[in-house]
Amino acid sequence: MEEILKRISSYNLANYIVPGIIYTLLMSEYLNYTEILQNPILLLIVAYFIGVVISRFGSIVIAPCLSLFLSKKHTYQEYLCAEKSDAKIQSLVEDQNLYRSIISLLIISYFSIKYLDIRSSYEWIQKYEYEIFFINLVILFILAYAKQSNFINGRVLSYLRSTKNPTQ
Numbered sequence: 359m360e361e362i363l364k365r366i367s368s369y370n371l372a373n374y375i376v377p378g379i380i381y382t383l384l385m386s387e388y389l390n391y392t393e394i395l396q397n398p399i400l401l402l403i404v405a406y407f408i409g410v411v412i413s414r415f416g417s418i419v420i421a422p423c424l425s426l427f428l429s430k431k432h433t434y435q436e437y438l439c440a441e442k443s444d445a446k447i448q449s450l451v452e453d454q455n456l457y458r459s460i461i462s463l464l465i466i467s468y469f470s471i472k473y474l475d476i477r478s479s480y481e482w483i484q485k486y487e488y489e490i491f492f493i494n495l496v497i498l499f500i501l502a503y504a505k506q507s508n509f510i511n512g513r514v515l516s517y518l519r520s521t522k523n524p525t526q
Contacts, residue, residue, distance in 0.1 A: 372456045375402065377463040378409030384467050388474050411495065413455070414502040416462030424458070434512040 366375065382391060382405055394404050425431055432440070441447045477483045483490075 369452050369455070370406075372452065373413050373459045374406050374409030376409070377412045377459045378405030378407065381405075381408050381412060381463055381467060381470075385470060388471065409459075411498065412462045412466055413459050414498055415466060416455075416458040417505065418498060418501045420458055420462050420465070424461075434509065435516060438513065438516045 379401065382394065382401065385391065386395060394400050437447075477487065
């Protein structure tokens with residue numbers, strides 16, 4: 359377990375594991391998580407997955423909503439250029455992503471609790487809750503995959519431009 363924890367980056371810890379553990383602890387009041395909470399390795403795996411879901415929800419849903427109210431966002435190309443000359447930007451982005459994950463955690467926790475409160479009132483929700491859950495996860499991860507692919511393509515394009523014009 360100690361070896362696993364040594365290999366976890368600060369980003370994964372802050373944006374996946376911590377929100378996942380907090381969500382698991384919050385929801386343990388509503389769901390039977392006894393086995394998960396008593397097994398540290400299982401808790402770490404479950405928390406990591408839940409944290410990834412929380413983080414991706416934040417990236418796909420929360421970030422676009424927040425950007426409506428915030429100052430101008432720079433293009434990915436501008437970000438890559440700035441990151442090369444200012445090492446502090448990476449740390450600031452990690453902090454920003456942590457805040458977004460916390461916002462996402464709070465919103466998902468609120469709606470999870472509300473869902474658990476109302477699900478017994480609607481038979482169709484109980485009947486199809488697993489299908490709804492898995493379809494939403496598939497959609498979320500398809501969108502996350504597409505977004506990640508765009509980031510990778512942006513980095514490749516940036517590299518290709520810099521090798522064609524080394525003065526950039």
